[in-house]
Structures are given as structure tokens and as C-alpha cells.
Amino acid sequence: MIDQALLTVQDLEVEFASKGALGRNKHVVKAVNGVSFSINKGDTFGIVGESGSGKTTTALAIMRLVKATKGKVSLGDMVLTDLHGEALRRARRQFQMVFQDPFSSLNPRLRARDVVAEPLAMLDRSNKDNARELEEVFAQVGLRPEQMDLFPHQFSGGQRQRIALARALVTRPELIVCDEPVSALDVAIQAQILNLLKRIQRDLDVTYLFISHDLGVVQYICDWIAVMYLGQIVEVAPRASLFSYPLHPYTLSLLSAVPSASPGTKAWKAITLKGEPPSLINLPTGCIFADRCPVMQPECQKSPPALQELSDGRRVACHFVEEKEGTVQNTLTGGLEMINVLT
Amino acid sequence: MSVLKVDHLCVDYRSRAGHIRLVDDISFDIQPNKTLAIVGESGCGKSMTALAMMRLLPDGATITKGVITLEGDSLTDLPEAQMRDIRGASMSMIFQEPMTSLNPVFSVGEQIAEVLRLHTDLDKQQIREKVQALIRSVGISDAGQRSSAYPHELSGGMRQRIMIAMALACSPKVLIADEPTTALDVTVQAQIFSLLRDLQARTSTAIVLITHDMGVVAEMADDIIVMYAGRLAERGSVETVLSRPAHPYTRGLIDCVPHLQLGSNISHKSVTEIPGVVPALETIGAGCPFASRCGLSEERCEAAMPELSEVRPSHQVACWNYQET
Amino acid sequence: MAAVESVTRSQSARRPGADAWEIYRQSPTAMLGLVLVLLISVLAIIGPLVYPVDPFEIIWAPMSAPGTTERALLGTDYLGRDILAGLLVGAKATLIVGLTAAALTVIIGLVIGALAGFYLGMIDEILMRVTEFFQVLPPLLFAMVLVTMLSPSLWVVAVSIGVVSWPPTARLARAEFLRIRNLEYVTASRASGVRQGYIIWRVILPNALPPLIVSATLTIGTAILFEAGLSFLGLSDPNVMSWGLMIGSGREYMLDAWWIVTLPGVMIFFAVLGVSLVGDGLNDAFNPKLRRR
Incomplete structure (x- = not known):
């Protein structure tokens, strides 16, 4: 598994200095705190979490758009965290990004053609090559050639996100980081973009890092999923295992909170968590989730659990996960059937 | 006995470019202690319907037809001064973004007190006590301290709680909630929903919930109306409409979102796309506005708008496929 | 298909x-401003060709009122020089000073503001301190010193007005760069691997321009007033006819011959009114909130 990993993130940390009023009370906040994972070529790896969990900062740090204070990110043989200046700029053709809001991520003064052609500027190629490339990529995202001359404000949200995807695809990157690519779109349009992402992956064998807060979307598109809370990964698992037996109490609560669209038949009730996530400025000494955990034990407040690795490559940070004779379970929460007991 | 009745409501928008019908012939009513969901994509007229009920339509938009009655009294031809007495008292509204709907320069306690001062005869001391009680009632524990906080000092979920406290200050008959949890995280959304359910059980307030999320509908609502391009597409109880949707648009809205499935036998069905986008309202002709995006579209769909007709008791749909049966 | 429809609706690729322009056109005051500005520009360019009279030549009896002689339709000044000729030739000087000063203001302000707003940190600190230094100088006094020290030619006047009036433009440019550099499409450009210079001048600048254009237009008005002020104080080139010079030299005869100062004064009024209305109109036209969706 490790040998075919395309993207490897090791112990990534991003710190922000937050100033209090009048510049006093300087705090250093770890928005991303020791995040490690790897993505296999051609897979879609999802990061879910709520606002403030550090999922977007992780994406931006991998993209080298915010500075990582610690850790190593490598894409194939290339160590991204070691690249600087011109070398980094040239390496960017290998990893591109699609942003959340297609209304703000496209330069309003450029025509669709020029928006998409922007990353080609670093490739030192002839305009004729570029023209062929542009036509191909427009077709791949389902836009017509005559739409290339329009300006962003003349497109609908879904079409704008197609342009953004074309811009990310045009250099034929190996990795595309998608930061909430459908959450700013109208419900009916989300499916168009999700299915397009899937089709492009099938056709071009591109790898996605997919950031989202929407568990339904993540389940639909991701092969592996990491759950983040307060800058740390609390659980990483393949899709099938995560949604059939979530091991971390936070994953369980998160899943239970999603409303189901089939009335009367909903198999679970929401676990209502107490309060809100603590501030990153003073993290609890024990498990970061202890304060809100529905099954908190005295031990949880004393020592932080390690992110232990289980036999199928799955990892979880909870004191009460056990693996016995090939079956894993959380001794406190049990499986999914426990959701209704905990509410 | 319905508390709020909307009867053949039409809202028009006039501009130099011409005039557009934003809401076209919408009727519904709502009982105390019930929740009605209004569902559709953006631009379908759901927020306009809500604003029309509050008589808070933006400039250029006016109610041109229809009657809205609150407990038997018509709101449509009420003078503005009397309408002001109703807003915030018998009818109140909460919005999607609680940051922009709270005034940043006053403490949240002060803003709740203002509503009470406007609509009640309570004295200073009583108001102070009532504010604390309201803040506690929306699940904020340290009410004394929180009431002197300013909006920017609170989290999104906290701010939405304050908005709810404000909206419920005068025990309204009807609460209109326009996408109240869209800007919030799922776990906070779950908290807000359980709060709204508790409050409704205590006060019998009727809730009009505007949303685009069928999951939210299933979780919260008793009845649903689905709007498309300003018109009613389907109407009925949540249970029937979600399990047996009659309008292709309703079916599309349910199927176009990957819903979370838990357990070991997950279906890997693709989500179905609704092709295209909502047409611009000025381009809609005589036919069904959904025809251009509908997989079942026929000639008659383009020719004329189908009437609302009964599929089964208290389940109506405006679709030609149901006209004969 | 609706998707097709939405494209055909806006088939032509309309620039933002x-x-x-559509919004600008609908405002009567903005159009009035544009007409005034065009009228004055036409006067400045064509006027002297159609009416080739030397404004420094004495052609008639001094202080003849307008309409009293065919030789000078708008009368003569205290030396007997043609006022109409003065107004026509003076328009050119006024416009040159106004435009040069405004251009200089925008160039200095934009470069300083852009660098400060994009790079932040130390560069920002230094550039903003420099800006503050210029901002606290009394502008008229500083311009007077500059003009007195150098020769009082038209260009020196224009440059000194430019040098004293760029700080607000620099602050505006800095604020715009600060705002835009954090927008997602700039991050998107960075992520796609384009060069830094491209980001500053090709991505951020075009989007920062609208408010800068408005401020530049308004600066033209200020510069015209400045020029008039300096001329009035006798600090402009006495060999180049300008409206300010006409007022300045005729001020002692104001009570006996009102037209000597009033006519150039009216011209200054209309010129400044014109550019201000244009600036106002542009401000509305660039305001996205007023724009049709």
C-alpha cells in the first residue's frame, strides 16, 4: 500500500499567531496539529470536519498556500515542503486546486478561456498547443467551445465550477485538491459536479484530496476518509468501514447528526453533543474530544489517546478501541446500533 | 383551525426592464404546533413567499394578488403601522446568517430587551428578568454573562440561539425560519433543531421552515410545499411527499443529493442530475416552467401550465402526468 | 434545454x-458631466484654431464690457486683451495641468499603494510612513515652495500639484490591494503557479482599478482648482494664459469690470463640476450593488 502512495503527508503542523486586542495576549494557535496520511494514486481521499477543524488549512498547507510550520509533504518523489521560488512554481503543474466558491474563485475580468489558460503560462509552450489543450479540457468538463469567450459573470454557479475544474485539469496534474467544491452550489447542481468529478477520475486517473463538511457527499465520492477535530485527525478509515462501524465517538456523533431524507424510516437519532468545540487557544490536556464526548471516562481527561493503527490500515485516536481476533470495536460505544442508546 | 392562511398569493417585481412574477398563485395554511417546510432551489420564490408573509418585500416587489390571514385577520391590507406591531410579536422571523441580522453595536441582551420594550408593557426589572429567562430557554447556561456579550463575541450557533430567543420573546403564533441552519455545522444544526422542537412543544408555535435540504424537511416538518420558478409544484404531508413524490422536480430534489447511509449494505447508486438550471423568470412562457429540465416532458407540458390536482387525499401536484388519474 | 437558454440569453461576450457604461448612461447628471467635460476639451483643442487671436495681444480699449464691440465678443481685460481668446487658450493650460497632475497622482499613488498592500510587512511600514509624511504637509504651501524654488512653468506647476496630492490615492490603492489579495481568485492564481508580477499587475490591478479611476477623475478637479489658486497667487507661468492667471491678474478690477474675473471663474466652475459629475457617475457605474444581475 505504502509503495503506491501518491501523496504522503507526515506530521503536518500549521501555526497561526493570533493577536488579542491592542496586540496584547499573543497566542500561537495550532490550526493543524500533527496530521499524517497518504493517498494512493487514483483514489479519492476525503477530509471531513466541522468549521475550525483545520481541514481547509490542511489543504492549503499541502498546496503550499499557507506555510507549514512542521512536517513533510511529498507528491511522488517530490518533497513539496522543500521546494521554493521558481522550483515550487514549476512543480505546481503537478498539483492543482478547486475552490469552494466559484463566484469568488474566478477572476471577473478574464474570459473563461484566459481563466483556464492561466496555469499554462508556466509551461512555456506555443499558443497553438495551448489552444488544442484548452479545447480538449473544455470538452472534458462539459462546456462548449463557444463558451470560452464569455466572462465568468455570464455563467451559472455550476458552469463556473466547471471552469474552475478545467483550470485545475489543464496542466494534467496528478493531484487535485478540492476544497468543498459543491457546497456553494444549489442542491440540484451538486450532483452534476460530483458525477463530473467521478467521470474525470475514471477517464484520467487523477487523484483527489476532497475536503467537505457534508458526510453524504463524502460517502458518495471518497474511498478513504479522515475525520478531523480541532486540528487533529481522530479517525481514518476506508469508506465501507467508517460508515458501517465508526470507532471514534466523535465520528459516531457526527454521523448521527446528519438528517436523513427518508421520514419514519430513519434508523438513528441525533446524538446531541454538549456545548461547542473548545477554543484552539487552550486545548484540553487529555483527549481533545473529552469535554463533549457522550461516553467520556475519567481517564480521557488525563492523557491524550494515540492515533493507533489497526490491521486494515485504519487508524483511530480513542483509548477504548480494541482489536481482538480480527474484529475491532469501541468498548464504550459499540457499533451503530448504539446510537439510539446514547441519545 | 389554521393559524396562518395564504390564499392565491402573487408577488410581482417591477423594474425598468419590465415586470416579473416572483410568486405565482401560492396557497397554503398552517396549524398551530405544526411545521410547514417550503422547499426549492434558490430563485424558486421560497424566500419571497416568506418575506411577503412578513410584508417585508424588497423595493420593487409587491403583493399584487391574494390574501394572507393571521388568525382570521387579513395582513395584506393592514396599514404599515399595525403591521409593525405584528412583526416580532405575533409573527417573527429568523434568518440564515445570524451575524448579519444582529446589530453589531448593541449587546445581545440589549437587542432582546428592545423587542420586549416595543411589544410589551413590562417595566425595566421585568424586562431584565424576561431577557435572562429567554436566553436560558434557548439552552445558553450562563445567561447573565452572555446577555452582555456582543454578536461578534459569540459563535454562529450561539448567535442563532440568540436570534431564536429574540424571535420567541413575545410568544409568536408563527415563526418563519429562512434556512436557519444552512450556515451552521451539522452537530450545531442538530442542537438547534432539538431546541426548536422543544420550544414548539412548549409554545405551540407554528413554524414555517424554508430550506433546500430534504434531510432537514424529513427531520423537522409535518407538511411540505415544493416550489419551482415561483409556482407550486407539489404539496402534501412530508411522509407521503418524500416517500411517494409525484412531481418529477420533487423526485429530482430528493435524488440529486447523496444522502448519508449508515450500515454495511450501502447502495452505490449514482445520484441523478437535474440537468440545466432554473430558467430566468422573464423567459417562462405558458407551459410548465420545469418542462425544459424534465425527463418526462411532452408536448402538452410546453403548451400549458398544469393545474394543481389531487394525487391522493391532501397530496396535490401540478403535473400533466397526474391530470387524468 | 435551460442550460442552452442561459447562454443564448447572454450570447455575446460582454466585458464587465x-x-x-449602461448604468452610467442612465444617470442624467453623469451624462451632463460628460457633456461639460467634452465641451471644454473641444474648446481647448479646436477653439484656438477657429478663433486664432493671441490672448496676450492688446486689441481694443481696456475693460470693454462684453457685447460692446465686435472685436472682442466677451469684452477685454484691464490691458485691452481679448477675454474670449484668453478663455479658449487658457482651457488648454488648465486641462494639461489637470490631466498631468492627475496622471502623476495615480502613478505615484498606485505604485506605492500596490507595493505596500501586496507585500505588507517592512515594505508597507516604510511606504506608509513616507505617505504620511507627504500627507501632513500643507499641500498648497508645499506646492508654492516647489514652484518658487523651480521655475514657474506650466509643467512644474503640474508636477508640484501631482507630488502633493498622491497620498490619498496611495491609501486607496493599498486598501484595494489588501482586500483583493485575499480573495479566492488571487489564491487560485497563486495555486496555479503564475509569477508574482503577473499577480500584482495582471490579476489584482485590473480589479482594483475602478475606485482608482474614480479618485483620479476627482483629482483632475482638485488639480484645476489648485492651478487656479497658484496662478491667483501669481505663482504660475506668466507667459502661458490660464484661467487662474486671468483671475489673478484681473482681481484688482473686479468691482469695475466684473467680467474679467467672472468669465474665467465660470469656466473653472463648469470644468470642476464636469469632472466631479463624471467621477460621481463612474463611482455609481462601478458599484457592483447597482449593477444588474
Whole structure:
């Protein structure tokens, strides 16, 4: 598994200095705190979490758009965290990004053609090559050639996100980081973009890092999923295992909170968590989730659990996960059937 | 006995470019202690319907037809001064973004007190006590301290709680909630929903919930109306409409979102796309506005708008496929 | 298909500027401003060709009122020089000073503001301190010193007005760069691997321009007033006819011959009114909130 990993993130940390009023009370906040994972070529790896969990900062740090204070990110043989200046700029053709809001991520003064052609500027190629490339990529995202001359404000949200995807695809990157690519779109349009992402992956064998807060979307598109809370990964698992037996109490609560669209038949009730996530400025000494955990034990407040690795490559940070004779379970929460007991 | 009745409501928008019908012939009513969901994509007229009920339509938009009655009294031809007495008292509204709907320069306690001062005869001391009680009632524990906080000092979920406290200050008959949890995280959304359910059980307030999320509908609502391009597409109880949707648009809205499935036998069905986008309202002709995006579209769909007709008791749909049966 | 429809609706590739012109056109005051500015520009360019009279030549009896002689339709000044000729030739000087000063203001302000707003940190600190230094100088006094020290030619006047009036433009440019550099499409450009210079001048600048254009237009008005002020104080080139010079030299005869100062004064009034209305109109036209969706 490790040998075919395309993207490897090791112990990534991003710190922000937050100033209090009048510049006093300087705090250093770890928005991303020791995040490690790897993505296999051609897979879609999802990061879910709520606002403030550090999922977007992780994406931006991998993209080298915010500075990582610690850790190593490598894409194939290339160590991204070691690249600087011109070398980094040239390496960017290998990893591109699609942003959340297609209304703000496209330069309003450029025509669709020029928006998409922007990353080609670093490739030192002839305009004729570029023209062929542009036509191909427009077709791949389902836009017509005559739409290339329009300006962003003349497109609908879904079409704008197609342009953004074309811009990310045009250099034929190996990795595309998608930061909430459908959450700013109208419900009916989300499916168009999700299915397009899937089709492009099938056709071009591109790898996605997919950031989202929407568990339904993540389940639909991701092969592996990491759950983040307060800058740390609390659980990483393949899709099938995560949604059939979530091991971390936070994953369980998160899943239970999603409303189901089939009335009367909903198999679970929401676990209502107490309060809100603590501030990153003073993290609890024990498990970061202890304060809100529905099954908190005295031990949880004393020592932080390690992110232990289980036999199928799955990892979880909870004191009460056990693996016995090939079956894993959380001794406190049990499986999914426990959701209704905990509410 | 319905508390709020909307009867053949039409809202028009006039501009130099011409005039557009934003809401076209919408009727519904709502009982105390019930929740009605209004569902559709953006631009379908759901927020306009809500604003029309509050008589808070933006400039250029006016109610041109229809009657809205609150407990038997018509709101449509009420003078503005009397309408002001109703807003915030018998009818109140909460919005999607609680940051922009709270005034940043006053403490949240002060803003709740203002509503009470406007609509009640309570004295200073009583108001102070009532504010604390309201803040506690929306699940904020340290009410004394929180009431002197300013909006920017609170989290999104906290701010939405304050908005709810404000909206419920005068025990309204009807609460209109326009996408109240869209800007919030799922776990906070779950908290807000359980709060709204508790409050409704205590006060019998009727809730009009505007949303685009069928999951939210299933979780919260008793009845649903689905709007498309300003018109009613389907109407009925949540249970029937979600399990047996009659309008292709309703079916599309349910199927176009990957819903979370838990357990070991997950279906890997693709989500179905609704092709295209909502047409611009000025381009809609005589036919069904959904025809251009509908997989079942026929000639008659383009020719004329189908009437609302009964599929089964208290389940109506405006679709030609149901006209004969 | 609706998707097709939404494209056919806006088939032609309209630049974002096309909408701005549409809004501009609908404002009567903005159009009035544009007419005034065009009228004065036409006067400045064609006037002296159609009416080739030397404004420094004495052609008639001094202080003849307008309409009293065919030789000078708008009368003569205290030396017997033609006022109409003065107004026509003076328009050119006024416009040159106004435009040069405004251009200089924008160039200095933009470069300083852009660098400060994009790079932040140390560069920002230094550039903003420099800006503050210029901002606290009394502008008229500083311009007077500059003109007195150098020769009082038209260009020196224009440059000194430019040098004293760029700080607000620099602050505006800095604020715009600060705002835009954090927008997602700039991050998107960075992520796609384009060069830094491209980001500053090709991505951020075009989007920062609208408010800068408005401020530049308004600066033209200020510069015209400045020039008039300096001329009035006798600090402009006495060999180049300008409206300010006409007022300045005729001020002692104001009570006996009102037209000597009033006519150039009216011209200054209309010129400044014109550019201000244009600036106002542009401000509305560039305001996205007023734009049709």
C-alpha cells in the first residue's frame, strides 16, 4: 500500500499567531496539529470536519498556500515542503486546486478561456498547443467551445465550477485538491459536479484530496476518509468501514447528526453533543474530544489517546478501541446500533 | 383551525426592464404546533413567499394578488403601522446568517430587551428578568454573562440561539425560519433543531421552515410545499411527499443529493442530475416552467401550465402526468 | 434545454465594463458631466484654431464690457486683451495641468499603494510612513515652495500639484490591494503557479482599478482648482494664459469690470463640476450593488 502512495503527508503542523486586542495576549494557535496520511494514486481521499477543524488549512498547507510550520509533504518523489521560488512554481503543474466558491474563485475580468489558460503560462509552450489543450479540457468538463469567450459573470454557479475544474485539469496534474467544491452550489447542481468529478477520475486517473463538511457527499465520492477535530485527525478509515462501524465517538456523533431524507424510516437519532468545540487557544490536556464526548471516562481527561493503527490500515485516536481476533470495536460505544442508546 | 392562511398569493417585481412574477398563485395554511417546510432551489420564490408573509418585500416587489390571514385577520391590507406591531410579536422571523441580522453595536441582551420594550408593557426589572429567562430557554447556561456579550463575541450557533430567543420573546403564533441552519455545522444544526422542537412543544408555535435540504424537511416538518420558478409544484404531508413524490422536480430534489447511509449494505447508486438550471423568470412562457429540465416532458407540458390536482387525499401536484388519474 | 437558454440569453461576450457604461448612461447628471467635460476639451483643442487671436495681444480699449464691440465678443481685460481668446487658450493650460497632475497622482499613488498592500510587512511600514509624511504637509504651501524654488512653468506647476496630492490615492490603492489579495481568485492564481508580477499587475490591478479611476477623475478637479489658486497667487507661468492667471491678474478690477474675473471663474466652475459629475457617475457605474444581475 505504502509503495503506491501518491501523496504522503507526515506530521503536518500549521501555526497561526493570533493577536488579542491592542496586540496584547499573543497566542500561537495550532490550526493543524500533527496530521499524517497518504493517498494512493487514483483514489479519492476525503477530509471531513466541522468549521475550525483545520481541514481547509490542511489543504492549503499541502498546496503550499499557507506555510507549514512542521512536517513533510511529498507528491511522488517530490518533497513539496522543500521546494521554493521558481522550483515550487514549476512543480505546481503537478498539483492543482478547486475552490469552494466559484463566484469568488474566478477572476471577473478574464474570459473563461484566459481563466483556464492561466496555469499554462508556466509551461512555456506555443499558443497553438495551448489552444488544442484548452479545447480538449473544455470538452472534458462539459462546456462548449463557444463558451470560452464569455466572462465568468455570464455563467451559472455550476458552469463556473466547471471552469474552475478545467483550470485545475489543464496542466494534467496528478493531484487535485478540492476544497468543498459543491457546497456553494444549489442542491440540484451538486450532483452534476460530483458525477463530473467521478467521470474525470475514471477517464484520467487523477487523484483527489476532497475536503467537505457534508458526510453524504463524502460517502458518495471518497474511498478513504479522515475525520478531523480541532486540528487533529481522530479517525481514518476506508469508506465501507467508517460508515458501517465508526470507532471514534466523535465520528459516531457526527454521523448521527446528519438528517436523513427518508421520514419514519430513519434508523438513528441525533446524538446531541454538549456545548461547542473548545477554543484552539487552550486545548484540553487529555483527549481533545473529552469535554463533549457522550461516553467520556475519567481517564480521557488525563492523557491524550494515540492515533493507533489497526490491521486494515485504519487508524483511530480513542483509548477504548480494541482489536481482538480480527474484529475491532469501541468498548464504550459499540457499533451503530448504539446510537439510539446514547441519545 | 389554521393559524396562518395564504390564499392565491402573487408577488410581482417591477423594474425598468419590465415586470416579473416572483410568486405565482401560492396557497397554503398552517396549524398551530405544526411545521410547514417550503422547499426549492434558490430563485424558486421560497424566500419571497416568506418575506411577503412578513410584508417585508424588497423595493420593487409587491403583493399584487391574494390574501394572507393571521388568525382570521387579513395582513395584506393592514396599514404599515399595525403591521409593525405584528412583526416580532405575533409573527417573527429568523434568518440564515445570524451575524448579519444582529446589530453589531448593541449587546445581545440589549437587542432582546428592545423587542420586549416595543411589544410589551413590562417595566425595566421585568424586562431584565424576561431577557435572562429567554436566553436560558434557548439552552445558553450562563445567561447573565452572555446577555452582555456582543454578536461578534459569540459563535454562529450561539448567535442563532440568540436570534431564536429574540424571535420567541413575545410568544409568536408563527415563526418563519429562512434556512436557519444552512450556515451552521451539522452537530450545531442538530442542537438547534432539538431546541426548536422543544420550544414548539412548549409554545405551540407554528413554524414555517424554508430550506433546500430534504434531510432537514424529513427531520423537522409535518407538511411540505415544493416550489419551482415561483409556482407550486407539489404539496402534501412530508411522509407521503418524500416517500411517494409525484412531481418529477420533487423526485429530482430528493435524488440529486447523496444522502448519508449508515450500515454495511450501502447502495452505490449514482445520484441523478437535474440537468440545466432554473430558467430566468422573464423567459417562462405558458407551459410548465420545469418542462425544459424534465425527463418526462411532452408536448402538452410546453403548451400549458398544469393545474394543481389531487394525487391522493391532501397530496396535490401540478403535473400533466397526474391530470387524468 | 435551460442550460442552452442561459447562454443564448447572454450570447455575446460582454466585458464587465459594458454593464458599467449602461448604468452610467442612465444617470442624467453623469451624462451632463460628460457633456461639460467634452465641451471644454473641444474648446481647448479646436477653439484656438477657429478663433486664432493671441490672448496676450492688446486689441481694443481696456475693460470693454462684453457685447460692446465686435472685436472682442466677451469684452477685454484691464490691458485691452481679448477675454474670449484668453478663455479658449487658457482651457488648454488648465486641462494639461489637470490631466498631468492627475496622471502623476495615480502613478505615484498606485505604485506605492500596490507595493505596500501586496507585500505588507517592512515594505508597507516604510511606504506608509513616507505617505504620511507627504500627507501632513500643507499641500498648497508645499506646492508654492516647489514652484518658487523651480521655475514657474506650466509643467512644474503640474508636477508640484501631482507630488502633493498622491497620498490619498496611495491609501486607496493599498486598501484595494489588501482586500483583493485575499480573495479566492488571487489564491487560485497563486495555486496555479503564475509569477508574482503577473499577480500584482495582471490579476489584482485590473480589479482594483475602478475606485482608482474614480479618485483620479476627482483629482483632475482638485488639480484645476489648485492651478487656479497658484496662478491667483501669481505663482504660475506668466507667459502661458490660464484661467487662474486671468483671475489673478484681473482681481484688482473686479468691482469695475466684473467680467474679467467672472468669465474665467465660470469656466473653472463648469470644468470642476464636469469632472466631479463624471467621477460621481463612474463611482455609481462601478458599484457592483447597482449593477444588474
